[in-house]
């Protein structure tokens with residue numbers, strides 16, 4: 001049994017390709033995080049715009065774990 005690389009929950013492996021993530025949410029998290037990171041590196045921002053984006057990042061960081069629990073625990077039946 002492996003753990004999801006994003007949320008840490010257990011993943012049941014299927015027969016074929018090994019799974020790194022437990023759910024679409026975790027797969028999407030890594031996909032969008034990587035995309036956002038790339039964009040942040042190339043954006044040319046004014047001082048004011050940087051402040052706004054840093055504020056956005058701060059709000060994002062505060063939203064970690066604040067939603068409903070979407071971790072899907074698979075039953076073994």
Ligand SMILES: [Zn+2]
Nearest residue numbers: 004007022026
């Ligand atoms: Zn996960």
